Structures are given as C-alpha cells and as structure tokens.
Amino acid sequence: MANYSTNEFKGGLKVMLDGDPCAIVENEFVKPGKGQAFNRVKLRNLITGRVWERTFKSGESLEGADVMDLQMEFLYSDGDMWYFMKTDGSFEQYAVEKKALGDTTKWLKEQVAYTVTLWDDNAISVTPPNFIELEVIETDPGLKGDTAQGGSKPAALSSGAVVRVPLFINQGEVLKIDTRSGEYVSRA
C-alpha cells in the first residue's frame, strides 16, 4: 500500500496505526507562532470502533490500509459464523465472525444489504442500513385510540432488537426503525 503524509490526511482515509486499520476522522493542523508544525489527528480504529487521538509531526507518514466497504446481503448464520453475499452479481460469499458483527447482530435480516468492511479481504465490521423494516414478535396489546398521547412500550422485533414503540402498535406489525438511534420511525 501507498504511504500517506500528514498533509494528505483527510476524513475517511484508511491508514495503519499500531498494526490496526483505522479511518481518519479529523485532522487538525497546529502550529505555534514561529515554531514547528504538528497535526492532531483523530482516527477510528476499524476493528474496535474506538476513536484514538494522536499527534504527528507535520510531514510524517502512515502506511495506507487495504480497507474496502462492500455491499453484501445477509444469508444465514450457523451459530459460529454469519454468511454474507456480495450484491455485485458475483455470488461471492464471506463468513463473518461474531466479533466483527458487534451490535449489528440485533439488526440482521435475510436478504437485506449491509455494508461489510473488508481489511486484507477479511470482514472486520458490518454496518446495517440506516433504516430497516422489522416485524414485531412480542409486545403488550395495542391501545385503541391512543395515537397522539406519546406514550411508549417495549417491543421485541424479529431480529432480536427491543425498541420503544407507540402504545397503538400490535404484534405482527412491520415497523420502520432507525438503526443508528435504535428508534421507531413509523409503521412500514
């Protein structure tokens, strides 16, 4: 991979730091009056998801990371691994470990396309679409007429997630959920 110097650091660039692939979040150029320049850089570790803040001397460089985001459909899980298939028509499949799935396990639904991040051709993380439609498998019975009061109750969804929903929602309904906030949006 190519090396990138601090003046090429920009949001989204993938680089290697301490052996882990990272994405640059922010790059701030700092320089005192007449002195040496530095770059304060925020990087998200693509494996742990943690954000690191590091300082580099301006002009220092980091090795690029072979990281790609690909769209893949979720197929099935055998309990050990989760299987995804590229949506580019190649039918190529990838097995993903539980560690790489992280919180996304609770948003999994067959035939939905997810963003799978590959590092050196291994899946390191899976991001769900911003909105997903899921069925309610369990919730208290709906309350008729209560559409404007703003009360809420928990509902268990087919993917395993539990979200707060309005009181009028019934078991068996399909809901649109925002996966970033984990919040109910509307009936699908």
Add this chain to the structure above:
Amino acid sequence: MTTDWRPTASIETLRERARLLAEVRTFFAERDVLEVETPVLGHGGSTDVHLASLSLLATTPAGRARLWLQTSPEFHMKRLLVAGSGPIFQLARSFRDGEVGSRHNIEFTMLEWYRPGFSLDELIGETTALIHAVLGRDSGPLRRRRYRELFREALQLDPFAVELDVLRSTASERGGLDMNDAGRDGCLDLLMSLVIEPHLGREGPDVVVDYPASQAALARCHRDEEDGEWVASRFEVYLDGLELANGYDELTDVDEQLARFTEDNAARRQLGMSGVDIDRRLLAALAHGMPAGSGVALGMDRLIQLALGKASVAEVMAFSTLNC
C-alpha cells in the same frame, strides 16, 4: 457529483468582514498611521525554517527571475521605514505553503504595523486596543505571561534550564509521539501547542513574553532581569485559545540579520529542505539604518473569526484554500 462553487463565507459574513476592515482603517487613521501596500512577490523570501515559502518563475525586465510569495509583508515594510515613512500599517495577503486547517489557510490576510520609537510595552497596549476595537467589546483585562512561568505552571519544568532528555520524554509523553530525536525548540513548540495554548486567553487577552532567544526570529534579544538568561524581545497575544498576534522589538542590526538568515538556510539544508533567497535589499536598507521601534503581525482572519463567533477562518473568507 456537482462541483461546489459556493463561497465558504456567507454574504452576510462578508458584509461584516468589510465593516471590521473599515474599523481597522479608522483605528489607524485616528492614530496617524499610514496605510501602505507592498508587493506580494519579492526577490527574497523568509528563510524561517518553520515557514514554507512558495515561489514562482517570472519574466522580468532583467530576465527570468525566481520571485517569492511573501509569508508576511515585513521586509518591504521595513524598507519603507528606512526610507522615512514613519508609522505604517498594511492589510496584506500573505502565503504559507502547507498551512491548512481550521485556523490556517495557505493564503490569508495579515494585519501588520510598525511603530518607530515605540517600546514593546507601548505596542502591546496598542495591539490590545486594536483587538478590542475590532471585537467591539472589552474581552477582559490583559495578562502578561512569561514563557517560563507558563511552562512552570503547566508542566513543572523550566524551559530554559531543563535537561534535553527530560524535555524530550515530557514532550513524548504529553504528545503521544516519539520526540526523542527532536531539538529543544521542537519539544517546546509541541508542549506550547498541545498543553499550554488551549488554555490561553480564556479570561481576556494573554500576552506571552520573554521567549527563548532561539525563537527570536526577527526580534532583538535581551538579558532576563531575573537570571541573566538571553530572551527574545517578542510577544504573542492569545485570545480564546487562538494565537492572534506576534510582535517584536525589531532587529535593526544588519550583521545580526545576515547571520540569522545564513543560519536559517544552513539549518534548512541540514533538514533536507531547499534554501530561500536572502533579501539583499532588506540587508542594504538595514545597513543604511533602520529607526529603532516595534512591529506586530496579526492574523486578521482569526480576529474576524473571533469577532463574529465563527468556528474556522474559512467561514470568514470568501473562498478558502480548499475551494478557491
């Protein structure tokens, strides 16, 4: 994807900017300081190791010549002082390669002014008055902070006396990077930027004085009254964590000036950087005799940013480096 043609500042902000620039001109007109315009290009450039000068080849009546985009209007303005201009100011476009960020832009506006006969203290007073005039408010009482005190308070070390290896390990630890091959000033710069600067100017302007002599740039040096250490006769004004202005009791000694230019270029070569043409005409002017006095350079875009409560200099410029 469509190409973004829009300005980085709103039209409303540009109106405010114009009003603040008019405020600056009124401030100096009331004090009988003459507005001047000097060239953006010069045959000489700044040799400062930490400034990257841009240059270009131009066809001049004397043939093809390398001309340097000025990193500040200092050299030309000093030649005017020698020619008897008296006090002068300029809102000058200045250029520093590679400097882009929320506080930096390769091309920016420097407000620079010179006061023959002024002491550094008198100029500190005038700089604060200018800042308050542009902000339209009193940002709080001015505090004088000695460089050494700041390091003692924040890091419990004396920047002049501390052993180099202690300084290196402190810088490495605070910065989270390997500074073991860095020099004294490199370590001090890092600690200043990361540890000290963010806290400066939070309750009014902080004026930092008595810098190490090695960071004098174009300032005279004098013996510190406390312990006889050589310090630079230089000040920096900080407000809200932003470095706003850099002032000098100006170096007028031609031999000392030539020595600093030569040392800078030697240091540049040692670091594998290309040298910068020395400004021979400035040296000739200094040899003729420059009146003693003080001068200051202020980042006008940053001051406008503070006055208008914006988050970056790009928001107060019509077009930033990234979309010019």
